[in-house]
Amino acid sequence: MFTSRYLLIACFVISSTVLAFGQENEPDEERELGVIALQGISKPTYITPISTQTPVGIELRYSRLHMRRESWQQCQCFFRSGVFVNAYSFRNPEALGQSIGAGLFYEPILVHRARWGLSVRALAGLAYVSRHYDAITNPGNRAFGTAINGLIGAGLYARYAFAPGWRLLAGFDYKHISNAGVRLPNQGLNIPALAVGIQRYMGSSTLPNPQNWRNVDPGKRWMFRVMALGSVKVLEANKEYPERGYPVFGLNLIGGYHLTRTHVLSGGIELLDDRYFKEQIKQWTGRYQPYRQGTLLAGYEFWQGHFSFTAHMGWNVARPLWYKPATYQKYGLLYRFSNGFTGGVAVKAYGDNTKNFQAVAGMTF
Template sequence: MEKHFFGILLLLICSGVMAQTNKRLSLEGQYGFIIPHSSELKEISQSNPFGVNVHYQTMNLGKNRWDACNCFHYLGVQLSYHNFANRDVIGSAYSLSGTFEPILWKNEKLAFSILSGIGVSYLDRVYDEISNPENIFFSSPISFILFVTPKIEYRISENWSSQLTVAYNHISNGGQSQPNKGINYPMLGIGVNRYFQSSPFPKYEKSDLPKTIQWFVETAFTTRESDWSNGRKPVLSLVGGFHKNLTAINALGAGLELTKDYALDVENSRLEALMPAPFIAHHFLFGRIDFNQRFAIYTQKPTGYNDYLFYQRYSLMYRLVNDFSMGFSLKAHGHVAENMDVRISFRF
């Protein structure tokens, strides 16, 4: 009888640990500057954005959540207001974002983490050919926001902490309408966190590093405004590549991306819009999550398709089941975003 009692008690304790969740609410003020990433933007970039974030986050301390990332991490929802300090031309952004924040290092008082997020922004001043021709940052009131934010947190008490952040923000419409230079604005932030639940971190064993090269194939789809006809046309991509782990969360890789852009005008054949691009890549790997950054060089592209010889692609993928992953990516030329797409990947 005693064995059964202690067995049940142990099961309840373990399930209690699995169910433990840390919860916190953050309030942060921010101040920054706009990067004039092309000569056309220098004049309207001479302002200092300021704003405020309200952020609610939860951290599940269960082993299954740990395995998804090989780390303890917060998932959250952030509401932000950013005033670009140029009311008549650029206006303000009201954004709602989903966030992911892995803890990279921690002791009793200090913690270092990297917050990232993606969401939707409402912009109250956009490009208009007659009333607002200067704003070539964005032309759509509904746009996307992406940000990466290194963060240092200092624990003041059991329920309170302070934080210092450096955020790199990007807002654009993903190429859904033009002009769409996109706005890039780093911001320094100072804030406080109020903990509603706070439990110590359990100790889990990290997974072993893969010893072999990881190969993958990937396909993607999006649409763009056509250069040669009315309406939107499909953009299709096929990717083959590999990566090799260097550390638990870092890997290097390479591959080849083939993109067929039906939105581009051609002179003789649609094959001119087939753009092969070899790339090198860096991967941040957090269990099932793969955030990778690729640098690709065009080996062929249609005449008149931008002046760049290279592009960057930022992809966020989540492994759904077995070796299948799904996510999205952003393609950019320098600091100028071109489009976003949906991606499916299979590794072997």
């Protein structure tokens, strides 16, 4: 919680920074700078020594409200985009320590009124954690296998303008820190939190009417996408083998049907050559065995302009028969260029356990 002294300091810093950005030219699009306090609402139970308190954090955000037609057409919505810097105390100094993170965020506006609004945010970045797994000095930390980790998150926020140029912010914030299975152990850490903050803004926040910007042509109903994927995973050292990174690459083929321009049912196959898994099998069984995997995928996609969010269930129909689990979830965030070239990132997970991040690139037809 902030004391009144810290609130005054925060307000001064916010005012000075935003005004500095706007001194040369009065921006026609709103700029916003805010400081947010984050109070965690759950604590990890798989850490030794066990965490007895929930995490707390603070975050500084700077964003721009995009109101031009070319921006609106990217997602068929008005949105903010910007940068953030945050710091967390996990309040378990022996096992988890603290973190410092930074990255980019994208925040579509759901409701916009003269004095209040509602928005949803997605973010991605990197986080440094002060305490990570070490077989000798920190064997109880199963959350972080490396000091540098990926940071992803989402949130739902409400804003209320209580004075000219000033807003209060409140909402729900969720972040996940992990190295995506690059180096084990990698249980990762989920940080759901309540967010309360203060925002300083300047520039126009009056949104234009996009009615004439809409394309009423429903377009083609069927779509097809072919994507190459790649990643790297690090196999832990043991008494017989040194630590080593192995490539993961494959091919993702998806077909889908547009129920509407936004909502798509899709399915397909994924072929995976996981050299990390190949070496794992050798260590488990003492010999190389067939390791390549073939997966059937089925799921849903949400398309907004050039962006699409994908969510699929996968069933490994081609795999070592003894290997479990046979199913997994896969989520992706993709961007399609006008010529059909598509790129983005995908996450493979078993429940809440993130197994792998993948870079993907290909074509959408």
